[in-house]
Amino acid sequence: MLDFIARRLIAIIPVLGVVAVFVFLMLRLTPGDPAAVIAGDNATSDQIADIRTKLGLDEPIWTQFAIWIGNVLQGNFGESFFFKKTVAELIAQRVEPTLALAICTLVFAVSISVPIGVMAAYRQGSLIDKAVMGFSVLGFSVPGFVIGYCLIYVFAIELGWLPVQGYVRIGVNFWQFAERMVLPSLTLSVGFVALISRITRASVLEVLNEDYIRTARAKGLSNRVVLMRHALRNAAVPILTVIGLGIAILIGGAVVTESVFGLPGLGRLTVEAVLSRDFPTIQTVILLFSVVYVVINLLIDISYTLFDPRIRY
Amino acid sequence: MFSFRKSALAVIAAAGVSGVMAAAPVQAQTLKVVMHSDVKILDPIWTTAYIQRNHGYMVWDTLFAVDEKFDVKPQMVDKYDVSADKLTWTFTLRDGLEWHDGKPVTAEDCVASIKRWAARDSMGQKLMASAEGLEVVDAKTFKLKMKEPYGLVLQSLGKPSSNVPFMMPKKTAETDPMQQIKLEDVIGSGPFIFKGDEWKPGEKIVYVKNAKYKPRAEPANGLAGGKVVKVDRVEWIAMPDIQTQVAALQGGEIDMIESPGHDLLPLLAKDKNIELVSFNPTGNQYAFRFNSLAKPFDNAKIRHAVFVAFGQEDFLKATIGDPQWYKVCKAPFVCGTPLATDAGMADVLNGNAAKAKQLLTEAGYDGTPIVLMQSTDLQVLTNLAPVAKAQMERAGFKVDMVSMDWQTLVARRVKKDPPTQGGWHAFLTSWVAADILNPVMAGYFNASCDKAMFGWPCDATIEKYRDQFAKETDPAKQKLIVEELQKYWVDHPTHINVGQWYAPLARRKTVQGNLTSPVPVFWNVTKK
Numbered sequence: 001m002l003d004f005i006a007r008r009l010i011a012i013i014p015v016l017g018v019v020a021v022f023v024f025l026m027l028r029l030t031p032g033d034p035a036a037v038i039a040g041d042n043a044t045s046d047q048i049a050d051i052r053t054k055l056g057l058d059e060p061i062w063t064q065f066a067i068w069i070g071n072v073l074q075g076n077f078g079e080s081f082f083f084k085k086t087v088a089e090l091i092a093q094r095v096e097p098t099l100a101l102a103i104c105t106l107v108f109a110v111s112i113s114v115p116i117g118v119m120a121a122y123r124q125g126s127l128i129d130k131a132v133m134g135f136s137v138l139g140f141s142v143p144g145f146v147i148g149y150c151l152i153y154v155f156a157i158e159l160g161w162l163p164v165q166g167y168v169r170i171g172v173n174f175w176q177f178a179e180r181m182v183l184p185s186l187t188l189s190v191g192f193v194a195l196i197s198r199i200t201r202a203s204v205l206e207v208l209n210e211d212y213i214r215t216a217r218a219k220g221l222s223n224r225v226v227l228m229r230h231a232l233r234n235a236a237v238p239i240l241t242v243i244g245l246g247i248a249i250l251i252g253g254a255v256v257t258e259s260v261f262g263l264p265g266l267g268r269l270t271v272e273a274v275l276s277r278d279f280p281t282i283q284t285v286i287l288l289f290s291v292v293y294v295v296i297n298l299l300i301d302i303s304y305t306l307f308d309p310r311i312r313y
Numbered sequence: 314m315f316s317f318r319k320s321a322l323a324v325i326a327a328a329g330v331s332g333v334m335a336a337a338p339v340q341a342q343t344l345k346v347v348m349h350s351d352v353k354i355l356d357p358i359w360t361t362a363y364i365q366r367n368h369g370y371m372v373w374d375t376l377f378a379v380d381e382k383f384d385v386k387p388q389m390v391d392k393y394d395v396s397a398d399k400l401t402w403t404f405t406l407r408d409g410l411e412w413h414d415g416k417p418v419t420a421e422d423c424v425a426s427i428k429r430w431a432a433r434d435s436m437g438q439k440l441m442a443s444a445e446g447l448e449v450v451d452a453k454t455f456k457l458k459m460k461e462p463y464g465l466v467l468q469s470l471g472k473p474s475s476n477v478p479f480m481m482p483k484k485t486a487e488t489d490p491m492q493q494i495k496l497e498d499v500i501g502s503g504p505f506i507f508k509g510d511e512w513k514p515g516e517k518i519v520y521v522k523n524a525k526y527k528p529r530a531e532p533a534n535g536l537a538g539g540k541v542v543k544v545d546r547v548e549w550i551a552m553p554d555i556q557t558q559v560a561a562l563q564g565g566e567i568d569m570i571e572s573p574g575h576d577l578l579p580l581l582a583k584d585k586n587i588e589l590v591s592f593n594p595t596g597n598q599y600a601f602r603f604n605s606l607a608k609p610f611d612n613a614k615i616r617h618a619v620f621v622a623f624g625q626e627d628f629l630k631a632t633i634g635d636p637q638w639y640k641v642c643k644a645p646f647v648c649g650t651p652l653a654t655d656a657g658m659a660d661v662l663n664g665n666a667a668k669a670k671q672l673l674t675e676a677g678y679d680g681t682p683i684v685l686m687q688s689t690d691l692q693v694l695t696n697l698a699p700v701a702k703a704q705m706e707r708a709g710f711k712v713d714m715v716s717m718d719w720q721t722l723v724a725r726r727v728k729k730d731p732p733t734q735g736g737w738h739a740f741l742t743s744w745v746a747a748d749i750l751n752p753v754m755a756g757y758f759n760a761s762c763d764k765a766m767f768g769w770p771c772d773a774t775i776e777k778y779r780d781q782f783a784k785e786t787d788p789a790k791q792k793l794i795v796e797e798l799q800k801y802w803v804d805h806p807t808h809i810n811v812g813q814w815y816a817p818l819a820r821r822k823t824v825q826g827n828l829t830s831p832v833p834v835f836w837n838v839t840k841k
Contacts, residue, residue, distance in 0.1 A: 031717065033724030038354070040361030040475065044435065044756075044766055045727050050491050082353040083514045084496055093513060152560050164560040165552060167516070262552045262561070264516035271553070272351070272515060277720055 001305075001312075008298045012291065019290045020069060020283070027279050028061050034081045034277040055081055068283065078280035080273075087284045090269065097167045098254055098265035100177070104185035105250060106243075109192035114239065116193075117200025118227055124205060132197055139194025144253050148187040148260040155183060165262030184261040188253045192246055199242045203235035210234070236307040244300035251289050341545040342840050344824065347558045348833075349572040351551035352518045355507075356493040358433050361475035363745065370536070370834050371520045371547070372413075373479035373501035376404065376423065377471030378536040381594075381829050383650055383750060385471035386537035388529065389418070389480060389502070391453075399462035399786060400445075406453040409527040412482050413500045413507075420455040424448075425486035427457075427470070427478060432490035434476040436754055439783060440469040464786040465753055472754065473536055473831050474747035504528070504540040504836045505547060520547045520835075533828055533837045540836040543826065547835050562587060562819060568840060569820040571833050574692055575633055581819045589817040592827045595649050595746035596640070596815035599628055600757060601701060602808045603739055605770040607732050610683075610739070613805040614676035617661075620803065621672060622708035623701070624664025625812040631696040633814045642813040645799065646755070647746040652792060657800030662809075669708035682713040684732035686725060686740035690718045697741040697811070726767045741811070747831030751791075752779045752798055757808040770807040 035052035036043070052058050056067070071078055077087040120132035156164040162183055168176035207213060208231055216226050254267035266285060273281035304311045350364040357369030378388040387393065391407040410418035424447045431437030445458040457466065470478055485498040499507045505520035512518050528539035550567060552558050555574045561567045563584055573581060581587050601623070603610045610616055629639040642648035643658040660668075683705065687698030702712045715737075717725070722740055730736035749755035758779065762771035778798035785791045818833065823841040828834055 031721040031724060033720075033727070036723040036727055037720055038360055040363075040365075043361050044764070046764075047433070048727055054491060084355065084493055085514070090514070094515065149556055152557070156564055157560055160564070164564045164566055165557050166550070166561075166566065259554050260557055262550070262554070262557055264513065264551065268553070269515055272353075275718075275720060276353070277724075 001302075005298070005302070008301070012294050015294055016287060016290060019287060020072070021065075023283050023286045024065050024068065025061075027277075027282060028064075030277075032277040033057075034279060037276050038081060068280070072284075072287075077284040080281050081278045082276055087280050090281060091266065091284065091288065094264060094266045094269045096169060096265075097258065097263045098267060100170065100181060101184055101188065101254055101257065101263060101265060102250055104181045105188040105192060105253075108185050108189040109196060109246075110243065112189065113193040113196035114200050114232075117197040117239075118204050118232060120197065120201040121204035121208060121231075122223075122227060129201075132201065136194040136198045139190045142190070144187055144191065144256045145260050147190050148183070148257060151183045151187055152260075167263045167265075180261075180263075184257050184263060187260070188250065188257045191249055191253065195246055195249070196239065196242055200235065200239050203238045204231050207231045207235045233307055237304055237311075240300050240303055240307070244297045247293055247296050251293070342543075343546040343548060344544045344569070344835065344838060344840050345548050345550055345567040346569040346571065346835075347552045347561070347567055348549045351515060351553075352512075352549065353514050354493060355496065355499050355512075357479055358430055358476055358481075358490065359493045363475060366475045366477055367833060368507075368518070369477055369479045370503070370832055371505040372499060372503050372507045373481060374410075374503045374540075375471065375477060375479060375536075377467055379471055379473045379747075379831070380535035380537040382535075383473075383747075383831075385467040386531075386534075388471075388537060389423075395466075400459045402457040402459070402466055403450070404455055404457070407527070407529075408453075410502050411525055411527075412502050413523060415525075416482070417452070418480065418502050419452050419483070420449045421452075422483045422486065423480050424455050425483040426480045429481070429486045429488070429490050430476060430478040434472070434478070435756065435759065436465070436469050436472055437476070437478065439753055440465065443783070461784060462786055463784060464791060465751075465783050468751065468754070474745055502526075504542045515551050517551060518549045520549075521545065528836075535828065535830045536832060536834065540834075542836050543839045544835070559819075562821065565821065568824045569818060571818050572816050573819045575635070575638060575816070576692070578635070578638070578817070578819075586821055587819055588822055589819055590827055591815050591817045592829055592833060593746070593815065593831055594829060595647050595831060596813055597743050597745055598642075598645075598647055598749060598813050599632075599697060599741060599743050599811045600808045601697075601739060601741050601811055602726075602757060602768050603770070603806065604732070604737055604768050605807065606729060606768075607684075607736060607738050609676075609678055609681050612676055614672060615678055616806045617804050618669045618672035618676060618678075618708060619705060619710075620661040620806050620809050621663070621665050622669035622704050622710075623662055623809055623811060624704065625662055625810075627664070627704065628697055628700050629812040629814060631700045632693055638815045638817070640813040640815075643810070645758075645802070645810045646750060646752075646795065648813060650746065650750050651788070652751055652795050654792070654796055654799060656796035657803040661803055662811075664704065666704070666707040666709075673709050678709070680711055682711040683738045684736070685712050685714045686722050686737050687714050687716045688719040688722050688740070688742075689716045693743060693814075693816075694719070694741060701739070701741060701811075729769070743814075745831065746813070751782065752795060753783050758798075758802070760807055765807075768807065772805055772807070774801055775805065775807070 035048050035057060038051050039048045079086050080090055083090060116132050120129040123129050152164055155162045163180055167180055170177045213230055216230050255271055258265045258267035259271060270285050348364060352364055352368050354360050354365055357365040375388050376390050377385050380386055389406055389410055390404050393404045395402050431441040443459055443463045445460050448456045450456055482500060485494050488494050496509050504523050504526045506523050508519040508521060522542045522545050528541050531538040533539050558570050559577050562570055582589055603616050605611060625641045633639040643655050643662050644653040646652040685698055685702055688694045698714055702714045705712050725737055726740060728736050732738050752758040756766045759765040760770040760772035760775035762769060778794055782791055782794045785794060826838045828837050
């Protein structure tokens, strides 16, 4: 197992290398000039050129890459072109809202989607099954921002139960934190629930047709025990895989959800950085997302062994 | 109305949790505002972006300021005089001016601040080019000595918009003009104090009332007069999504939106708790900018033909829509300001396609496609280029409209490459009226070739008029020069003004006192 983990961790290095080169080149090839953005609308060409020199953007592209990658290898992710802060500081400031959103969304999504997926499989062809599948199609089809606006309209404006936007740090006031997490997490959960419930249904359906389930029933075990201990556990591997893959949906969704609900997280930092061509920030955030994605999928792989003892690394 | 917090409190109460409830302290009056952008840069001299200018007005003060009618009034200056030969200006600061760290404001600070500002600002550069130097007389007095009489000394020092000559402590003002000032140097003498420890870019920026600030005795008027702060704290909340801004204002989570989108104004107007306030009566002006280096716009007659082909109302209807928020105005120096005049404008901006076609034929237009850049991500600009394309095509131009996001446009417009190789012929943008009040201030009138703004017009006659204007000290004669310049400019345009528009702020009715001003300011504002 340790050998497997070590090999997977080492495999992250070339992945990050490819991501670094790709992101760096994409940014340089994309039209747009951070110096022009910084200088403002009334700036002259000379002022823009001065700023470009100060930022080192007049250096050849490979020199810029060598300087950046050299700094990254020393743990220095550079300074944002816009904020007079290091990128590491910026990320540290923005990580909490995104982490909170991701955890709340995962908790919401898993606690809703797995039970309804199991129920849909158990009651295949029933109204519950059709409702779950219908919701699933809807969840896939409706964009996150539309769901967000609908939730804001109903729960914040019409009913006035929850705030429209903003973020309060968990350490400052827990209740205000919780109030502000409900709508964004629900918004982001919808697509996730659609995905997981569908896979749960399909996996559990497949398992329910296995001989050992018939045996379990023949032994006189209750439906709850058959479903939870025998069916769900054996169906867990594909569900876990989908949850792992869904982290990408979560990262992408966080960009939109944080903008709609005014959460100052990494998603919004990414949008702001892209719009203002803040190269050091974009590069670092994308690298960070890549690491998170790879590590979470490694954890998912490891967790397979908990559900299926036949899996050994 | 349900809320988690209230429910939790109810549960606690029901569970019998009791205790002596201390009397709640008096809540500080906090104004929560969504501005048009987040504050990412703290140095208003380093960049010309409007959000930094607005931030500057919170923290720093100015020597002079304009009132509602754009008349320049003393602000930090107590008294000033000019010598009989108009070559020596003497300025004396008001008593009791203090930086936020408690140190007194001195003439040395002001001299250093003017020098740093002048290194960045085009109007400042012109002022200092005509100046012999600045000289500190004593702690409160300094002199500006000119090489020749200069008519824009006060207008320069009281410049209301980017870059504004904000006064900073000498140590801060000695920062290289090409470098940003440091976070710990955001210390001004203005009516609000910046809370560096609470600044979270992308989340909020916080200012608190400067209790030691000594406002002028005169009532607040525009950017001039007494800056009396009537709230304890102002928070500018970063909220990029316009729909969310509106929902937050309707829900009472914020008090004001500086610049709500025009399409959402009807929705806001219907809300009985919200009012729309047009705080900036001169508003903004749309401009069509030529690249005077690129054929065929190197030919003044062809640029003039575009002027003849254009009609303003189509642009304004397509972008703003409601006539309440726009004005057809031919005056390039903005209707409602001292230098507004229609001199020379009778035959242009009438949408006369037939006349424009005839002019094109006379000018020998060879059918070169015009590369017109369209910004697609800024709502107030998006629909301008399609209107320009339609009006130009009606007059016989071939137009290749290239769509891109604003930041791409900003990067491309500084390129002098041929339009077919990554350059450009024209694009449309907008100016805040306070930036274009006279031909020296208005950047697109600068026709000094390579030193001019992108578009690089090169016209010695326009430059001659601009110099005459700068050196003329009599306002009546200045206006005559503007009229002459304008008549010449119509035939040799550097850009075209395609209409004036206004963006009201939206505020809850609990908020009052926003001043009529070219810049949104927060002194005088009250909150119930």
